[in-house]
Amino acid sequence: GHLSRADTPEPVERTxxxxxxAAFTEGHASVLGLVGPPGSGRTTQLAALAARRHRGPAPAPTLWLRGADLADTDASVADAARRALARAARIVTTSSDTVPADLGDLTPERLARLSRAAGRPLFLLLDGPEEMPPVLAHRLAEWTQGTAQWLAETGARLVVACRAEYWEGAGFPEELLHGESRWHLPPCVHVGDLTEDEARRARARYALPDGTLAASDARHPLTLRLLSEVSAALPDAPPGPVDRDQVFEAHLDLMCLRIAVRLATPSGLRGTAVRRLAAKVSGQVHEAARRSLGPGQGELDRASFEAVFPWGRAPKRLGGTGWASAVLAEGLLVPAGSGYRFAHEEFADWIQGTHLDLDEALRALVHRRTGRQHPLPVPHHRVGPVVQALLLVARQHGTPQLAYRLEELLHALDADPHSWWAARLLTETLLRVPDATPYTDVLRQLADRLVAGRNRREPVPGRVRARLLERAAAP
Known part of the structure; x- marks a missing residue:
């Protein structure tokens, strides 16, 4: 997630x-999982919570963390909180002459203790825990246990905004959790598309006429927001309806043009020269997406980022100076720990999916389940680019080709009913297709298998069953 540009209207309240x-704040649970797919507004909701706590009649302490702030050796979330407080203290002491050089004991333990004594518990907001380093992710159970113990000792509260793929394996004791179970996930608060009323108010706030977006995307928070930015920059664009993929394409074009304008301004380039430069920017953005598919959590390490977007004078084939500064100033990529990531997680999945070798990915994740395994397996939240690559098959080669791919996943699930990747890729792709009609045979076969397996009392992935019912109920 990424917070809005300064000129973006305030998001609508998700009642x-x-x-x-509010119930979590007044209750006794220690952990709230705000769980939803990329683009559903998790980060926006965390920001709204932080703002309410700050502006309330009795301001309450809130500390924002991202998964990239965590470190390999962390024993609990307290270690990241301690580093964040130390950074904040350094910033405060160097930016004001009226603040003492030594702020005293600013540990999260003391802050939590003082907050609890005042009746306003410290809230830690952890956004995107999927960004945690791979080594830490490999020992997630240990980190979660340490975090749960620290929360119990200090009285602090933790809000985790994440994908379902993270939450299903996070491992917090259920007695600590706020919310209800859904899709066989631990208790959590689900966030998805806007309600009809919220979407109507959002479109009005963004000055988007009804019918601008395809019905399947008309309530999707990120799509609405990005389309509003595109429409504001290109008011004479032809009317819709457009779908999510078209909005992402337009967003990419707009960002590349804005970056090109920044690069062109010092040298006075205009018109066609700027458009040529925007095409070069687009090429580098796609290269960044391709490199993001390497080992890790979907981010670019510092060296890769600087190779694609130089800080100083760029190579002659690119031209200009300060590519890195221009990209960061426009917010297409943002810092993430020691590296960089695309600002919007769903957009990152989408553009990375265009560069994924789908055959190799499916062989590694689904069809080749024996033999030597990598010591750090592909994290489940990286399912996004693979789903996007599958959806791209239909757009580029037609729905019969995607139906064939889905049948292959169905056969893989027959061979191994416990295959997480086969089950998740199958269900998430079916949920994202704009029209399920070309895939009714796949849906029928899947339903038949689920019924037959249940009659034989064979294990049926609970999330597959629940999500299949959701697809069946969708328009």
């Missing part, structure tokens, strides 16, 4: 989420 946050 159900706000009420859950």
């Amino acid at each position: 159900a989420v706000t009420e859950e946050f």
Whole structure:
């Protein structure tokens, strides 16, 4: 997730989420999982929570962390909180002459203790825990146990905004959790598309006429927001309806043009020269996406980022100076720990999916389940680019080709009913297709297998069954 540009209208209030946050604040649970797919507004809801706590009649302490702030050796979330407080203290002491050089004991333990004594518990907001380093992710159970113990000792509260793939394996004791179970996930608060009323108010706030977006995307928070930015920059664009993929394409074009304008300004380039430069920017952005598919959590390490977007004078084939500064200033990529990531997680999945070798990915994740395994397996939240690559098959080669791919996944699930990747890729792709009609045979076969397996009392992936029912109920 990424917070809005300064000129973006305020997002609409998500009433159900706000009420859950209020109940969590007044209740006794220690952990709230705000769980939803990329683009559903998790980061936006965390920001709204932080703002309410700050602006309330009795301001309450809130500390924002991202998964990239965690370190390999962390024993609990307290270690990241301690580093964040130390950074904040350094910034405060160097930016003001009126603040003592020594702020005293600013440990998270003391802050939590003082907050609890005042009746306003410290909230730690952890956004995107999927970004944690691979080594730490490999010992997630140990980190979660340490975090749960620290929360119990200090009285602090933790809000985790994450994908379902993270939450299903996070491992917090259920007695600590706020919310309800859904899709066989541990208790959590689900965030997805806007309600009809929220979407109507959002479109009005973004000055988007009804019918601008395809019905399947008309309530999707990120799509609405990005389309509003594109529409504001290109008011004469032809009317819709457009779908999510078209909005992402337009967003990419707009960002590349804005970056090119920044690069062109010092040398006075205009018109066609700027458009040629924007095409070069687009090429580098795609190269960044391709490199993001390497080992890790979907980010670019510092060396790769600087190779693609130089800080100083760029190679002659690119031209200009300060590519890195221009990219960061426009917010297409943002710092993440010691590296960089695309600002919007769903957009990152989408553009990375265009560069994924789908055959090799499916062989590694689904069809080749024996033999030597990598010591750090592909994290489940990296399912996003693979789903996007599958959806791209239909757009580029037609729905019969995607139906064939889905049948292959169905056969893989027959061979191994416990295959997480086969089950998740199958269900998530079916949920994302704009029209399920070309895949009714796949849906029928899947339903038949689920019924037959249940009759034989064979294990059926609970999330497959629940998500299949959701697809069946969708328009």
